[in-house]
Amino acid sequence: MNIILVARDELQGDLLTLGHRRAEHIVKVLRAAPGDSLRLGIVNGPRGRGRIESLVRKFPFSVTLEVEWEEGGGRRPDLDLILALPRPIMLKRILSQVAALGVGTIHLIHANRVEKSFWEAGLLEEEEWRTHLLLGLEQAVDTVLPEVVLHPRFKPFIEDFCPTLAGQHRLRLLADPGGALPLARAPIPGEGRLLLAVGPEGGWVPYELDKFTEQGFLCCSFGPRILKVDTAIVALHAAVTALRQRQGEAPLPG
Amino acid sequence: MNIILVARDELQGDLLTLGHRRAEHIVKVLRAAPGDSLRLGIVNGPRGRGRIESLVRKFPFSVTLEVEWEEGGGRRPDLDLILALPRPIMLKRILSQVAALGVGTIHLIHANRVEKSFWEAGLLEEEEWRTHLLLGLEQAVDTVLPEVVLHPRFKPFIEDFCPTLAGQHRLRLLADPGGALPLARAPIPGEGRLLLAVGPEGGWVPYELDKFTEQGFLCCSFGPRILKVDTAIVALHAAVTALRQRQGEAPLPG
Structure with a gap:
């Protein structure tokens, strides 16, 4: 603390x-x-x-x-996350880790490879997830509580909700080990809000990848190594943050 | 698996x-x-x-x-780590996470803010840490087992051992929230071996920072947020990897 x-x-x-x-x-x-x-x-x-x-x-x-x-x-972090709902024990750790790293809004969504039972977790009550977010803020010396929004059905999320976010983000990224574009080549802006979607254990299914692509998400890979979801989220958050800091910096003298 | x-x-x-x-x-x-x-x-x-x-x-x-x-x-990953020995329960998770992310050698060292009792952990037996590294490799579909080297005394490590590593790494980075240089501005090469040192909970003490600097380490910060050591290691590994991928890429056309 x-x-x-x-x-x-x-x-x-x-x-x-x-x-x-x-x-x-x-x-x-x-x-x-x-x-x-x-x-x-x-x-x-x-x-x-x-x-x-x-x-x-x-x-x-x-x-x-x-x-x-x-x-x-404090300032609201300018990275928002879409996460395929992880299993509760992993979600706890993820919530405090992403709150520590800094996140604006966390959209927890359903996906084909999310077990339906995960949606019954007590952790999805506000007073529960709030506790884990506060642990992350207490660690990182921040006061700005991330928002959490639950989307228990994929299709309404991607078809109806996603378009309402339009214009809020300068770039929408989708992480997938099969993505053709290396993350380091993505046109990540130094400034402005960014939206990053991370799939479930086992990855997104092709239907989901298509739907995200239709919504203007850029499908990126961070290399061929398959990571656990909790490791992947921290790694992707940090990679995107480093790349945008790099982008935002004035060129080095000389 | x-x-x-x-x-x-x-x-x-x-x-x-x-x-x-x-x-x-x-x-x-x-x-x-x-x-x-x-x-x-x-x-x-x-x-x-x-x-x-x-x-x-x-x-x-x-x-x-x-x-x-x-x-x-597989190819031996070209990032080596120096970690101030974390508490055993955290070290388990760190070992499997860094093995999944890819690491060549892990030097576990003593530091002022490392509790002496951590050095008595059963986890420091080879058959124990090996298990956790293998879990990470099984996750990431890799076969190359990272090396682990224990350095239970700081001074011999930094004064006697560190110079023997000379020439093995193109860049030596030290992570510290007080570092003057933002990580995204560090001259990270796209190719070649890299050595990254991450401190204990509570950070390095000034004597340690001086000693690392004498050994040619560049002291970098990844922002003002204070992270738990396990989050910090994954985040720094990913940030460095993203920055070197970016550096190694040919410029985008246009």
């Missing part, structure tokens, strides 16, 4: 009282004492610092801080 | 008999039947296919295949 995130309605003026997980973390992991100053943030709001006024070091843990907001809110 | 990996001495001419984990996987996950053809590979050797001659579908599982080698061996 590199920043402690709170909801706006937890504040009472300049005072904030934390219990449960966050208080226990402050006591046991940070081993903080009265007078110590901790990095704080309001979810979808500014970052700042809190000075510990008092704490209860035993169960039920409790910490009271006097807070001061220093900075404006 | 996208390829079944075997040791050379498991072969009896063109016949191969598998038991335990691999046989159980063939029976239960692949649900294979006699006559089916499976992708096979010899560790540090060629890939090929095996046709199932017979199988025992119950414990103790057993599968006999007739094998045929089709291709030469």
Whole structure:
């Protein structure tokens, strides 16, 4: 926890009282004492610092801080993801990892190779996925909570919903090991929003690839190695980010 | 398991008999039947296919295949890693993920913020880490087993061992969130071996940064977000790979 995130309605003026997980973390992991100053943030709001006024070091843990907001809110990351719904245990890790890496909106969609039972996972309740996103933000010192949108049917997503996104993204990429275009050759812009679609274990089926292509997605490959979905998502996010940073940079002198 | 990996001495001419984990996987996950053809590979050797001659579908599982080698061996990936030894549970996942992404040699080193107890982990026995590397290769359809070298003391590693690597790598990169040079601006060559050093949770200490710099490492940052070590390693591997693919590409026409 590199920043402690709170909801706006937890504040009472300049005072904030934390219990449960966050208080226990402050006591046991940070081993903080009265007078110590901790990095704080309001979810979808500014970052700042809190000075510990008092704490209860035993169960039920409790910490009271006097807070001061220093900075404006963070910027919404300009990469959005479409993910074929992964199995719940993997989705947990993916949510916190992509929140740490930075993502605007995560569209979780159905695909042919997604098991129908995955849609019954408790993790798809907002209070559940929110927890895992917050873990990622706390790690990365960010306050901007990614949006999550569920699309349990593929056809309405691709035919009806996708066109409504039109104009929001400067580029739409679809990752597929069979993609003819190497990702490093994709015309990735240095600026502007980008949409990246990553398939399920076993990949997209040809019908899905066709449908994405009809919607203007560019089918790219990041090499012949078959990766697990969680590894692939982190790798693709980082590769796209590196390529757009490279693109956005002024040429090196000399 | 996208390829079944075997040791050379498991072969009896063109016949191969598998038991335990691999046989159980063939029976239960692949649900294979006699006559089916499976992708096979010899560790540090060629890939090929095996046709199932017979199988025992119950414990103790057993599968006999007739094998045929089709291709030469894979190429050793031209990225080597230096990792400050992570905690064992994280190291397991890292080993299989970097083996899947492709890595030549993994140097596991001590650093100030590595807990001494991590060096007592059973995972540091060869038969243990080998298992996790093989999982990654099986996922990525590769046969080339990464080397693992343990360096339980930082100073001998950086002062005595590092210079012996001289000339093996065209570029030495050190990842640090405080690095002045953005990774996307690093002079990453399209070809040739590369060495990438990734620090422990909490980062390198200034003494370590100085020592790496003395050894010609370029200190690079991949942005201000603080990532967990396992996320950071996958992200940095992918970012470097994307940047060198981009560098290695001929300019786009037009």
